[in-house]
Amino acid sequence: MGLKTTLKVCLGTAFTVFAISATSVSAHAEGKMASPQLLVSNCFNCHGYMGDSAGVIDELSSLPERRIVKKMVDFKSGEKPSTIMSRIAKGYSDSEIEAMAKYLAAANAK
Amino acid sequence: MFTTSRRDFLRITGAAGALSALSLSGCQSKARVVVIGGGFGGATAAKYVKWFDPSIDVTLIDASKTYTTCPFSNLVLGGIRSLASITHNFDAQAGRGVNVVNDMVTGVDTAKQIVMTKGGAKIPYDRLIMSPGIDFKYDTIEGYDATVAEAIPHAWKAGTQTAILRQQLEAMPDGGTVIIAPPPNPFRCPPGPYERASMIAYYLKMAKPKSKLLILDSKDKFSKQGLFQEGWALHYKDIIEWVPASKDGKVRRVDAASKTFHTEFTAHKGDVLNYIPAQKAADIAFKAGLTNQLGWCPVHFQTFESTLVKNVHVIGDASIATKMPKSGNAANTQAKVCAAAVADLLNGREPGTPTTTNTCYSLITKDYGISVTAVYKQSDKGYMPVAGAGGLSPKGEGPEFRQLEAKYARGWYANIAQDIWG
Structure with missing residues (x-):
């Protein structure tokens, strides 16, 4: 992506940002998405390195991409009840969820 | 706008950084990253620099051969965990090709980019990641x-x-x-x-x-x-x-x-x-000139590089990460942002947009847990929680909910320990 294209995308995103308070940001406020590898590493502190849970908390390493996306989307909408995942899933955009699921499933399939 | 422009990238890396990245890619010598501190921030950073780029030469320095976690140490006081069960070593780092140095850091020559130890070692770095933790304001x-x-x-x-x-x-x-x-x-x-x-x-x-x-x-x-x-x-x-x-x-x-x-x-x-x-940042952060007048370390949020000293990054409790709390979990996710940025900078790439999380469980009884969580994104004001996400677990929940949170607290500990020292 060239610099001009990046700029256009950023400006486009900027228009969708309507209410950034002094204490929080919108889930869609980022101009450029973090790398999938960095995004997904934020799952490992609770789900274990590479999603390979030691138990108790759900294992992610054996899940196919679509299953991870479905779980996250359902947590986000509240369709799937949870103690904490709904609060976390709401912090991610749909494209971030897709990117994380794709990266993790592919990395664990190797 | 929250993206990093090319101009910002040059400002972040500095001309010298860009040159060293170029010269590194032009010859066979490996880039050298030194990490000080084997706790939640440092041990994660050492492991994850290797994860983001296995070709980087990584050295982890800690004065102790083991690390006992503050998280779950309250359970030791409550008589439901042993100290041994919350004590970890750096075998996982060594197994991933990190040079583990068991020595006390006595100073950092930030001009010559060398870490000095009590044992007399002088360890050079291209990028230094410090996760020194805290010291006390006894005065x-x-x-x-x-x-x-x-x-x-x-x-x-x-x-x-x-x-x-x-x-x-x-x-x-x-x-x-x-x-x-x-x-x-x-x-x-x-x-x-x-x-x-x-x-x-x-x-x-x-x-x-x-x-x-x-x-x-x-x-x-x-x-x-x-x-x-x-x-x-x-x-x-x-x-x-x-x-x-x-x-x-x-x-x-x-x-x-x-x-x-x-x-x-x-x-x-x-x-x-x-x-x-x-509390204040640990003594070594003062010695290295990384602290502000309040005794903590200001950093660029994109990379956790010190705003005061070039090529030195500060993560964890010692750093100022705006809305992120001083917690082990925050140090772990900051370390990942920092490790990714350091790998990017050493490869002459623009660092990615940071995203971090913090999940924090507390136990009230063995079977009664509570939590707070947040997803953070970098903005022009620093790390801010994403609106509509995160927050506290609800009040007024019954014993089943609290028991699940206590169960997940134990699951969190097992998995974050494995993420860092496993």
């Missing part, structure tokens, strides 16, 4: 210092201090009084003193039910306050009493000989005293 309290801490432990660095406090609790007669004095903001692990009160009360209720626990606070409010107080009312109504600063809670003097905490108007004598002093 803000009369009658308390490192020597007194051997008799009246702070137990705010886990290990020997935790063991001393646990032994004192075991030796205390039934009907005794435990007094905890939490520190003023900002400090490591904001809910920690109140989880500690809960875990000690858990032990007292089982083993010494006539005893009391007094919290003499230097603040008027605290992290997860509503959830803690809900749990205390259910389980420790006759044991825990919290005295806020506005009701003369602030401890102004410690008299170690008579085991007394003095507030402005009252002398509180206890059987077991726990004084948690005001």
